[in-house]
Amino acid sequence: MKRVAPLLLLIALSIPAFARASDYSALMKARKFTDAEQLASSRLAQDPANAEALVAKVNAIIEGGKGGRFDEAARLAEQCVAAHPQLATCHLALGNALGAKAIANGIMSALAYAGTIRDAFKKALELDPHNVEARMALMSYYLQAPAIVGGGSGKARALTAQTAALDPAAAKVMQARLDVDDERFAAAEGAMLAMPVSSVDALADGQRDVLLAVGGAYMKTKRSADAERVLREAARRFPDSDAPLYSLARVQQEQGKHRDAIALFEQVLARTPGGGAWYRLGQSQQALGEKSKAVSAYERALAAGTLPKAARADTEAQLLALRQK
Template structure:
């Protein structure tokens, strides 16, 4: 395989894994509700207390890795991988420990570039496989493994055939989860209409884990539709996300992004602000900065860009560079 093509495929894989980690985090554990509520200081305190008396408690160790990933500091990723490995060493049959290692290694590889990817990619795949083996109902690990198969080149164990096998295997455990993986495959094959109809048809009212999976799949479809300039369909998907998951950032952010990409800045603004009210993150702040800049409000634009640039996890390199450039122009 051509080296440039191989490296490009690996970087695509890492981007996919990185998105999956940010979107889903780990499987359910004792501290999940606090993390969901963004009470990170409380989680840090509670896990430290737990580990003081139970140094190998799996829930506390998994939560520790999540906090490091949320913090977004690259210099703590080695610490996170050691925590995940400790979790596995003392709790080898705990699915969440293996998933946590996959998430951490995926982030390390994404930050480290191609050579890092080559060294970690097999471990990432095997971590998600083991998590599923230990807990067939670990749907976030199934989703991460699905993305691995779809994005990874065959020389590191990827491929559509393996993705299809995972769908068949998953349907035996949960037809709903299998349908959501099928929607991911349809999206990968650019069959947007089928991906949308399949994902929307899944009833997830009885399972929070499946609902989270559905939300992430629909969000991925919506953003892909924006990339393809199919804005009307994207708006419908994100509006449906707003209706189904009113307490989630995904629908409002996506709807704001879709409208903003069409130049409908005033229409986009309330959706972006609603998104920010639910959950502050760098991407929302960046888009708010662009919106206020377009509307001629320099003060609000500067404030939004500054917050976006200081936020953790931080913006992607290209977006960060643009935010810095816009901020410089606004202050010039």
């Protein structure tokens, strides 16, 4: 019999025998990712095939930005699928884990398992047609993946049309995402601002992500005032999310307003330390000539293990240059 580590056993004995999905959800919403993972691990020590605990641990690793452990998250999701092949949440967790791994490792390495990501989302939706998160995930896949691995806007449009009969609100969000893809930014923004924030977490996340996409598009086209306006509204509507603040910081950084950017990045890092925010913070500190602070930020960015391949390479290059000065 496998021996349970004393600390893990102590945790296991201190919690109810059955941890509910709502217990994990509350911890995740509060960004207590370590606590959520500990709760899941304690449950898994008693029941290694527990689906809710497996999914919760996968989500805690991903949302906690623990990039060095994305392989572990994928293995846990595969374990969930193997034990519960008819459970949509297990397939969704697998798609999310592999998607996080793809973002971290870059597009070329992701092509090897892109089809598995797509199939995981499709299977989740087949098993649970009303799963909004699965619909949004598959939609994103179709819009982001190349045709060679089953992506394409035509498939995204077909999925949106199918969704209209099942969930009109979700279909509106998906249509707004299509509007962004078609560069109809004002239409997408107007549609989202006309909708109240949904009480369904996955749908609210979709609303937020459309506004972030619009803000990002405005930033890319140098419409800084429009980008800031949209992102401030996103931050107001979704105060528990770090993404609008992070994007706002990027807008300030792009305009050379590094002090303002630093203040926002520090807000993000105070809530959820992550490699991307440390990397961007280091860039602004470096631009202001704050060498020691920039070095520290870059080191923390690398230590987080969540940087995409290109950002990781740039971080290493900037550290080398700073240390040689």
